[in-house]
Amino acid sequence: MSEANTNPQILQFSKLNKAFKIGTELIEVVKDVNLTVKPGEFVSIIGPSGCGKSTLLRLVVGLERNFTGEIRLGEELITGPGVNRGMVFQEARLFPWLTVEENVAFGLGNSESKAERSQVVNEHLELVGLSNFAAAYPSQLSGGMQQRVSIARALVNRPQVLLLDEPFGALDAITRIHMQQEIIRIWQAEKTTILLVTHDIDEAIFLGDRVVVMSKRPATIKTIISVDLPRPRDRNSFDFVKLRRKIYTEFFSEVEVPFAYSI
């Protein structure tokens, strides 16, 4: 179905609204989101925690339904799950009873032959640098390695869009920076569209072609900031710091930032 077309497609949100019924109350989580993601673009979405940005990804991947508005991937109107969209969660969500190799193969459908399957799986294990761990169980891997396996599983169908829901949030700072570099390398190799939800301003700027800043719940798009920095990016460059400051003030605009020069 979707596997025929592996080129990245344009992803469009128009007038997207989503509310959850909690008890008798209807709580709006996503409100009037309009966004167009170009094929092959890397878009970071940043917002306060609990604002509904994860819900946005769950809508794209088809885990949440009953929304109003439209999500389109290319020509296809999204109404439910499909293998043309891959997702990586904050936790790796690997099946502990399957080996690394079997976990990645779980991503595949049943259409391929055995030889094809193992070839595709090996390619993706190589892509995430875990060829030597094919036979290991997830419990034998570190958190960062588990998340790599999860990325390989999401990519193995060659999805047109990869959704990353705070994928490095549970990792330590150094591993997180490694993984950010890795995901850029993978993105450049696979040329897939990536939508990343994060609460880390640095991560959003370091990875994204654009940074979408969301408001508190219900999540609406506050502003979209283009990141016109050459890659690989330097987190300590002047322009990077300037952008970080700009986004920072989006969240803490009410607070006067005291500024002192010491010469």
Place this chain on the structure above:
Amino acid sequence: MIKFWGWIKENYLAIVTPVVLLLIWEAASQLGWIRANLLPGPSAIFMVLVELVKTGELIINLGISIIRVAEGFIIGAALGVLVGVQVALVKKLRVAVSLIFGVLRPIPVIAWIPVLILWLGIDEGSKVTVIAIGSFWTVLVSVVQGIRNVDIKYLEVATILEKDRLTLLTKVILPATLPALFTGVRVGIDVAWRSVVAAELIAASSGIGYMIMYARELSQIDTVLVGVLSIGLTGIVIDQLLIILEKRLLKWNVNIHEA
């Protein structure tokens, strides 16, 4: 070998304690503090044990009971898994049987013995059925609990990847349920083992329960004790075998390797 000594180092108290108790017991009966016709000493019991093994009486009766447990347990557990999977996955069925199961499940297996003797006589049929009933409920409950506790996070992964129901069941739900199922099996075998002895004590012409009952009628306290203790020993052997099997089958489950 190193592993063995490590085990000894950690568990020597498990061996030393019963040995000390046996020595005290033996001394007490040698000194005549305990009446031998009520409680013979360990050495006397051991002599009877050797004799009963030699004549084959113990092995035959124990073997008959074990075969009954195996037959009844396989039937009960298989039905428990089949029904449990359906009940856990099909909401309508769960509602339909909830009241019936609610009434039947708390009935102690032993209460079924008179009913089954009237229906099936005192042959193999009634005993195997008693065991099957006992193990059915424990396995059923563990399967239903196990399936209903499968982490929704795993189910979401399968949903995103558009897995069909069969793949979902065999690759996600059943493996996730296996640890709970194993607990159910261990408890279920325990129940099965109890039920067979109870059934044989009430009415039988063979089996370990029958051997105990027959010896009681002849006031052979030593044979009675050999029978009772052999039930315990068989139980521990079965349980250990199951633990080994569990470690083999669930080698991914990090929680069981600690124990």
